[in-house]
Amino acid sequence: MLRAHKGEIPFLFWLMPFIAGVVLNLHLAEAGLSTYISFLFLIAGVSFIVLNICYNKFNVQRYSWLGGALMHIILLCSGWLCAQLNNELPNADHFSKLKADYLIVKVITEPTQKGIYTRFTAQVNYAVKPKLNEGASGKLLITLVTDSNSHAVSYGDLLLVPATYKPVDIPFNPAEFNYKKYLAHQNIYHQSFLNRQEVRLMRSNEGNPIIAWSLTLRQRMVDAIKLYITNTEAAAIASTLLLGYKADLSSDILQAYSKTGTIHVLSVSGAHVAILFVVMAWMLKPLRRNRNGRILNAVLSLLLIWAYAILTGLSPAVCRAAVMLSMVIISKASGRPVHYLNVLAVSAFALLLYNPLLITDVGFQLSYLAVFGLIALQPILYEQFEFKNKWADKLWKLCSLSIAAQLITFPLSAYYFHQFPVYFLVSNLLIIVPAEVIVIVGMTFLLSTLVTTLAPLSKLLAYVLEHLILLMNKALVFIEHLPYASISKIWISTTEHLLLYLIIIAAVYFLAYKKAWQLHLTLAFVLVLCCSLSWKAIGQQSTNHTVFFNVRKNSAVLFQTGHRAVVVTDLLPADKNYKYSIQPCLDSLSADSVIICNPQQNLQTSYFKKQLNLIRFLDKSVVLFNPSLQNIVLPQKIQVDYLFFTHNPHSKLAFILKNYAVKHLVVDANNSNQRINNIDYEADSLHLKINILKRNKSFILVSK
Incomplete structure (x- = not known):
């Protein structure tokens, strides 16, 4: 590209505005710009055709840049519109917009099995209602719980499944992999967890015969x-x-x-x-x-x-x-x-x-x-x-x-x-x-x-x-x-990622043409990147984080200052849930010295002290209120900043507040729905600050 004439690689220059249109749609589709983009595409297309028809009449050769500009606008709009048309979710017949008892789906990917779980993507063909099958569209991620006696699902199978599905979860914890976004880029917005007995095989070999x-x-x-x-x-x-x-x-x-x-x-x-x-x-x-x-x-x-x-x-x-x-x-x-x-x-x-x-x-x-x-x-x-x-x-x-x-x-x-x-x-x-x-x-x-x-x-x-x-x-x-x-633990922002590419491009141009300004530009980009990384490192060094994670059936709280951290959790570092939900957060915060502390352990460091269920981290205090405390009456009330209600203790909030003067209540995701509803109702009536982790993002406290 560096030494190629523009005329040798026209498609490369046409590809760039098209990709820009696709990327803009992915980030700005919800802004409601599609109508304006369609109108701009129409105007640019008509103008391009008219200019070519009347090339000599209007003496267009004097404005040679105009044709290129119009072509780039057309390609940018084309990228936007192609991405918009490819998105199945807004379709009126998307299965999520239709009320149904069952769905008729076709397996369109090779099922993968891990243990008792079989996962595959299915194309929804029909929404089944009483006495009526309505045509439907959209993709559904299905996970089957199977056993050795279950019939294996194969590519191309046509299945009848219950219309029980839910939207794909957002990432609940900081730096966690965005599985929702990953699936959305495959036009998958919903998932279903089913037992094999709930699924009925209607026909086989309905997929692409070559695949x-x-x-x-x-x-x-x-x-x-x-x-x-x-x-x-x-x-x-x-x-x-x-x-x-x-x-x-x-x-x-x-x-x-x-x-x-x-x-x-x-x-x-x-x-x-x-x-x-x-x-x-x-x-x-x-x-x-x-x-x-x-x-x-x-x-x-x-x-x-x-x-x-x-x-x-x-x-x-x-x-x-x-x-x-x-x-x-x-x-x-x-x-x-x-x-x-x-x-x-x-x-x-x-x-x-x-x-x-x-x-x-x-x-x-x-x-x-x-x-x-x-x-x-x-x-x-x-x-x-x-x-x-x-x-x-x-x-x-x-x-x-x-x-x-x-x-x-x-x-x-x-x-x-x-x-x-x-x-x-x-x-x-x-x-x-x-x-x-x-x-x-x-x-x-x-x-x-x-x-x-x-x-x-x-x-x-x-x-x-x-x-x-x-x-x-x-x-x-x-x-x-x-x-x-x-x-490892290289965490760069989108801006720093782009700066790296600018450095590479400028450096390669310097190697190719040996111009002084190209070297100066390279060094300028390096300086900007160094300033960005240094500013971020200084901020991390001077900032303390307390993170109450949403790890579903388990519990985890992070206490981090500088490059040191303590994680109070019942998970082991080798557990999949720890690697998926907690480790990315530690890496993104550049925590090099990490201590894993079980909720039953006592621990004391220069910045952290845990005695039974009471934790003191710098100037903050936290109580881990679990079933071991549900019947204990303290001789005098303890002042705490945060109370972490975890593992479903059978205690009412009124009982808890007799023992602890709490400023903020955090309810873990591992509590039952009924317990969470009761605690939420009591906290609301007492005007107590509360954060519920279930189906919500983790609760993060940042202090200097």
Whole structure:
């Protein structure tokens, strides 16, 4: 892009206003601007047509900028309108707007099972009322509680389910993953929790036959991997790496790959399709000697790429890569010089026209940014050093590829995943060759399993594949445990995220053109970012937080000052609920020294003291009022700032206030609805400040 003429990459410049329109719609759709946007689109479109018809009459060439400005307005409005039309929630026939006893739904994703829970997304087709079935639309996330005797739900099943659903919850705790927003970007706004006995199977095989066949084929391949590869860890990685089947993958392996910056290897995406493409290009090279051979080469390449996409269950990541490479193949077969950035933009444009909400998908963002980095940034980085030695030059070329991809995706990775792999260059160099060999051997192994007479070859290939994977794992685990292998707890704001990209863009322009003002601009952006990070760090150091978490069936209260914190909770750090609801808050507050204190423990530090159920944190006092205190009468009333009513004690508020002079009452989410209603009514009659956590955000106190 930096050295490409604008005329070589027109689609890249057309893509930007379209994406801007989609993003604006996602953030401003509720402002009621759609009517104005439609009107602006109509005016700009008509003006563009009139100017082209009357080009000579109005001497439009004198205003060459006008056509470009109108085109950008049209594309921006198009992005907005495409995103608006893609949103199913405002539709009059959305199932949430129809009263029904039952819903007829179709399973549109491959069900995933974890323990007794089976989860899948369903498309609602009908709202069932007494003596009437009304057509309906919308997607519903369904979680089934199943057992070993239950019939498994499959893709394409048509089900009759009770119309018992609820909106997806907002994130209740600070820095918690916004699952509601994540699902909304997939047009899912409601979820339903059902027992398997409540669901009736009406028909099967109602889904897309190609997707159904590809999922069946993938399951067959997964079963073959489990049959031939004895090591369960290696089998899980092979299934993930080759087929995108992640159900058997352990969290320890995911952590090792994530901390070493090689998590992309476990995501069947562009890298895997690219390896397949390179192998095919080498095998089909003799066909490219004449025009007919080039066409045959292109057709065979397209067929093989899409066959692999089908083999992996037509996952979105593989389909994206397949679309990108398909356009590269077609452009090469045409015999015309085409800039790869233009091809990249065309494929992104096509996918976003099909589904504008793909722009919110982290995988979509990372994959396109990584490819953009390889095309636009890698040549500039590669030119910075020259090596006369052939092997040193090849090594630097590989390094520049890894640096370019990591550089362009770093701000996004830091923003979403809050970590940076320090040894990414070493780990990627160590893994790139084994990964390529594993993909090639793995594909050959999977093909051999389709022919029963090739069983001996399948066993040999499985043996080689298993040991290659185990060797790669050992290398990555070794790197993971090196000192300072990764920088974690990176929490940057949206503004800081954008500043990082401005720094990268300015720095790359300086490397390309060596202009002094570009260096000055880079340093200015660095200074602004440093000031922002420093201001935030100073604020965190001088601010104290008390957080009463909403962790549903458990309880948790955080007391944080500077980089030190105490969490009083009945959860263990290894518990899923702790990692999901509490750990992100600690990381976002940069709490390095954290003490986990059980509600039954006593604890004393320089800033915190807990004696039985009474807590003193700096100048604040908190009582944990749980069932152990429900019948205790104190000899004299205790003055407390906050009373945390938790674990459903059978005490009326009047009894509590005889023992404690309370300024503020916080009611935990783990109390029963009846108990909460009673306490709320009593607090209201006594004009006592109260915060109820159930179905609400956590209660946060901030002090200097």
